[in-house]
Amino acid sequence: MHDYLTLKSREMEVGGAPEIISVLPLGHVKSAKGEFDVDGESFAAMKAQIAQRGVDLVVDYEHQTLTGEQAPAAGWVKELFLDDGQIKARVEWTDRAKAYLENREYRYLSPVITVRKADSKAMGLHSIALTNTPAIEHMEAIVNSLNFEEGGHNTMNEFMKKLAALLGLGEDATEEQVAEALKACVEENKSLKESAAEAGKQQQPPEDDKVVANKEVCELLGLKAGAATADVAAAIMALKGGNIGGVNLVEQVESLKAKLADRDAEEAVEMALKAGKITPAQRDWAKGYALKNLDDFRGFVEKAPQVVPMGSVGGSEPLALKADEVDEATLLVCKQLGISAEDVKKYGMKGE
Known part of the structure; x- marks a missing residue:
C-alpha cells in the first residue's frame, strides 16, 4: 500500500542556511525502504508535479506535513534543477529555520518521494524535511529518516492496521492479504445487494x-x-373472437344467416314459379340468382312478364312433355328463351 518512501540526504552538515540544497542523486539508490532509480524522467516528473500543484514545494520539520500534526514551514522550494549528477533545489528559508540551521540545531535534509511500483523509479517529490535522525550510515547519497515510520507517525501504516483489524486480519497482515480480504468483502456486499433486489422483485405480484x-x-x-x-x-x-362458453358464435351466426338466405331464396323462387314468371327448368338458375342478390331477383320477378299460363305450373314439380307434342305453355316459355319448337322436339322429347 506504500506508494512513497521517506528519504534523507547524505550525512553531511548543512553549514548555515544554504540557498541551494541537494535533493536526490541520479542513479540507483538503496535505502531501508527498498531500492529505486532516479533519472531524467524522474526529474521531469517531479517538476511537472510541482507545476501542476501551482504552489511552492514545502520544506517542513520532521515530516509533520505527512503526519497531520501542526506543520509549520521551514522553507519553500522555489526552483528544481539538475546539476553535477543530482537533483537540486533552490530554497527560500524562514527566519526560524535559518536560525535552526545556523545554530546547528538541524543538520540533515530528508525528501519524501513517490516511487512507481512498475519499475521502482522515483516519479514524484512530495516535500522535504529538516531532521536529525538518519537511519542508515555510510550512505553517500541519501538515507531514510528513522523517526518517520518506526516512531509510529506513519499515517498510512496506521490506517493499514485499522483496515486489517476491520477485515478480521492481524496487524502483521501483508498488503496483498488486506487487498484480497477487501476484495472479498466488496464482492460479498455486491452479492447481498443483488439477492435483496431479487427478493424484492419476487415479493411484487406479477x-x-x-x-x-x-x-x-x-x-x-x-x-x-x-x-x-x-x-x-x-x-x-x-x-x-365470438367464443362464449366454448361456442363459436360467429360460425353459428354465419350458418344461421346462410340458412335464412336459402329459405328466403327458395320462397322467392316458389312465388315466381306460381306467378308464371319462370318455368320449372329455370329453378336452379333462379335459386342461384336469389341467393346472390335477393332484392335484384325480386325486382326481376316483379317486372318480368308471365311466361307460363296460370294453372300450368305445379310449383316445385317440373313440367314434362306430353308424348311427341309440345304444349302451349312450353312453347311460350321457349319463345321467351329464344328456343325454337324444333329444338324442343329434337332435344326435349321423352325417350330422346
Whole structure:
C-alpha cells in the first residue's frame, strides 16, 4: 500500500542556511525502504508535479506535513534543477529555520518521494524535511529518516492496521492479504445487494396476478368478482373472437344467416314459379340468382312478364312433355328463351 518512501540526504552538515540544497542523486539508490532509480524522467516528473500543484514545494520539520500534526514551514522550494549528477533545489528559508540551521540545531535534509511500483523509479517529490535522525550510515547519497515510520507517525501504516483489524486480519497482515480480504468483502456486499433486489422483485405480484376490482365487469364476462387481469383479458379476447362458453358464435351466426338466405331464396323462387314468371327448368338458375342478390331477383320477378299460363305450373314439380307434342305453355316459355319448337322436339322429347 506504500506508494512513497521517506528519504534523507547524505550525512553531511548543512553549514548555515544554504540557498541551494541537494535533493536526490541520479542513479540507483538503496535505502531501508527498498531500492529505486532516479533519472531524467524522474526529474521531469517531479517538476511537472510541482507545476501542476501551482504552489511552492514545502520544506517542513520532521515530516509533520505527512503526519497531520501542526506543520509549520521551514522553507519553500522555489526552483528544481539538475546539476553535477543530482537533483537540486533552490530554497527560500524562514527566519526560524535559518536560525535552526545556523545554530546547528538541524543538520540533515530528508525528501519524501513517490516511487512507481512498475519499475521502482522515483516519479514524484512530495516535500522535504529538516531532521536529525538518519537511519542508515555510510550512505553517500541519501538515507531514510528513522523517526518517520518506526516512531509510529506513519499515517498510512496506521490506517493499514485499522483496515486489517476491520477485515478480521492481524496487524502483521501483508498488503496483498488486506487487498484480497477487501476484495472479498466488496464482492460479498455486491452479492447481498443483488439477492435483496431479487427478493424484492419476487415479493411484487406479477402482472397476471393483479385483480380487477370492477365487480360488474367481471360478472358481465361470466367471471367471479376480483378475477385476475389475465382471466379478464382472456374473456374479452374470446368475446372479440365470438367464443362464449366454448361456442363459436360467429360460425353459428354465419350458418344461421346462410340458412335464412336459402329459405328466403327458395320462397322467392316458389312465388315466381306460381306467378308464371319462370318455368320449372329455370329453378336452379333462379335459386342461384336469389341467393346472390335477393332484392335484384325480386325486382326481376316483379317486372318480368308471365311466361307460363296460370294453372300450368305445379310449383316445385317440373313440367314434362306430353308424348311427341309440345304444349302451349312450353312453347311460350321457349319463345321467351329464344328456343325454337324444333329444338324442343329434337332435344326435349321423352325417350330422346
